[in-house]
Amino acid sequence: MLSSFISPLYVHAQSIESASIKGEQIEVLIDPTHQLTVFDILNEEVFDQNNLQWEKSISRTPSYGFSPHTYWFRFALPAQAHERLLELDYALLDNISFYRLKKGKIVETILTGDQYNFSERPIKHRAFLFPLPKTDQEQTILLKIRSTSAVQFSLTVWPNNTFFEREQNFLIEHGLYYGVVLVMSLYNLFLFFRVKxxxxxxxxxxxxxxxxxxxxxxxxxxxxxxxxxxxxxxxxxxxxxxxxxxxxxxxxxxxxxxxxxxxxxxxxxxxxxxxxxxxxxxxxxxxxxxxxxxxxxxxxxxxxxxxxxxxxxxxxxxxxxxxxxxxxxxxxxxxxxxxxxxxxxxxxxxxxxxxxxxxxxxxxxxxxxxxxxxxxxxxxxRRLVAEKESLLIKEELIFTQKKQNQELESRVNSRTK
Missing domain, CATH: 1.25.40 (Serine Threonine Protein Phosphatase 5, Tetratricopeptide repeat)
Known part of the structure; x- marks a missing residue:
């Protein structure tokens, strides 16, 4: 009975390529009280007493904006012959509790989020990565998320080599952006020192x-x-x-x-x-x-x-x-x-x-x-034009002054003769 109770929607992951876990494959439970524990989630009596019910995600990518609630998500992964990575790609989530279940029992727990030191992550990466060992059985994933930032994320199951190949392209794209920012900043900083x-x-x-x-x-x-x-x-x-x-x-x-x-x-x-x-x-x-x-x-x-x-x-x-x-x-x-x-x-x-x-x-x-x-x-x-105009005016003044001096000299000479 317990195994049927926790049986979530099933994610069909291919053996070689990555598999994005869409919203319709995820079930959601909202906890406004922040009181539910993973043991409550696995207990039918608690669900009945509190009228709790799992619901399908309403969007292809879970997104709930800025929310004060705690969110529980669950989905199932099929048996897999190779180790994989589960990527939760939103870096600002505060508290994430990851539970991996087999036959209704917790076999692995990982606590992470940006409220923990980066060194405490199971895999040192900008996103949240959870290792999925090879297994010949279906396994259920439970995620508990509470955050002061927007509650949104995408979930992807990756073969290890495919993930790191994709990551290289991601780093190149971001490197281009930050490279442009750096070059433009240095260029304009140089201009500042030149023109003050x-x-x-x-x-x-x-x-x-x-x-x-x-x-x-x-x-x-x-x-x-x-x-x-x-x-x-x-x-x-x-x-x-x-x-x-x-x-x-x-x-x-x-x-x-x-x-x-x-x-x-x-x-x-x-x-x-x-x-x-x-x-x-x-x-x-x-x-x-x-x-x-x-x-x-x-x-x-x-x-x-x-x-x-x-x-x-x-x-x-x-x-x-x-x-x-x-x-x-x-x-x-x-x-x-x-x-x-x-x-x-x-x-x-x-x-x-x-x-x-x-x-x-x-x-x-x-x-x-x-x-x-x-x-x-x-x-x-404008400065060159102004300088040119100033030079022309100066030349005109010099010419006028010179002409006046010549006229004055001519008058003086005429009087002395």
Whole structure:
């Protein structure tokens, strides 16, 4: 009876290729009280007493947005002749309890999540990997997840060699993105030392913090930057994001010369800078779960403001670099909007929605560099034109002065004769 009670939906994994575990293959149990244990889950009497019931996942990829509840997931895996890996690919989940069952009995338990030091993971990887030994019997997997971040993930069963082959492609793709960010940052830092314009510093700090946030979302930051500081790993997004927003606003003010040309807009952007600094301080003190909705809302307001201001200035001034500037922020805002709707559970979780912000950011970094370069050359041309005009005026003054001296000398000579 017990074995039939825990018998979940069955995942058909091929013998060679990876098998994605779709939402319809997973059963879900929501625990608002956070009181259920794995022994309660395996006990029919507890289910009957509390009117508990497993339900099929409503989406192809489990995604519940920011939720205060504890979630239990279960699915079955067939017998397998080779060792495999179960990948849970969302790096920000706080607490994950992994239970592997055979014939209704727990044979392996793994506790992990980003609340644990990285060194405690069974496999040292940015995502959560669980080894699946070869077996001639069907096995059931139970996952208990509780997190202050968005509760969403994809599950894939991989042959070991296939997983690491796929991982190489993943690293190349991300390496290209971070390589572009690094090159553009160094290039604009060089320009700062050359022209001493703070706009380049604001740009470099902004794109650097945004890149660190992307490292955090993908799990690389916890793996390589702060593997033994899970508390900071949890707070880093909420703390660093407002700082990035401050630098973005400072960059916009400097790039578009908002203070000089649009004083009313400058007052509003200055207010947003103050609010962002307050959000940064609050994110250090208060829990991530409390602050991240406010930070996300602030990011939407500031991104929309920057986009509106950039288009307003573009249509008023019609400089070429303003077009690059507006297009850059459009790309980022679209990417961030798609990612936000993904985290809120509005859009499904897939490769595109997960990478949207990074794609938009990559386009933005390149276009903003074009805008800065165009602005630099425009300033150089204006300076050359101004110097040329100044030189012409100076030559005219010299010519006039010379002519006046000649006339004066001629008059003096005529009087002395």
């Amino acid at each position: 314009d703070n706009v380049y510093v604001y740009y470099v700090i902004y794109v650097s913090i945004f890149a660190i946030n992307q490292l955090t979302l993908s799990g690389f930051a916890f793996q390589f930057l702060w593997p033994n500081v899970p508390t900071w790993n949890e707070k880093s997004l909420a703390v660093l994001s407002p700082i990035a927003l401050v630098c973005a606003l400072l960059f916009v003010n400097a790039f578009l010369k908002v203070k000089i040309n649009y004083p009313k807009i400058y007052k509003f952007t200055s207010l947003l800078i103050i609010v962002s600094l307050i959000a940064t301080a609050a994110s250090i003190v208060y829990p991530y779960s409390m602050m991240i909705p406010y930070v996300a809302s602030l990011a939407i307001v500031i991104s929309s403001t920057i986009l509106t201001v950039s288009y307003y200035v573009m249509f008023n001034r019609r400089y070429k670099y303003d077009v690059y500037f507006s297009a850059a922020w459009s790309a980022l805002l679209i990417g961030v909007a798609i990612l936000s709707m993904n985290k809120l559970g509005i859009l499904p979780r897939n490769t595109f929605t997960e990478s949207a912000a990074q794609i938009g950011s990559g386009i933005e970094v390149i276009l903003l560099s074009f805008a800065l370069a165009e602005r630099f050359y425009d300033a150089m041309n």
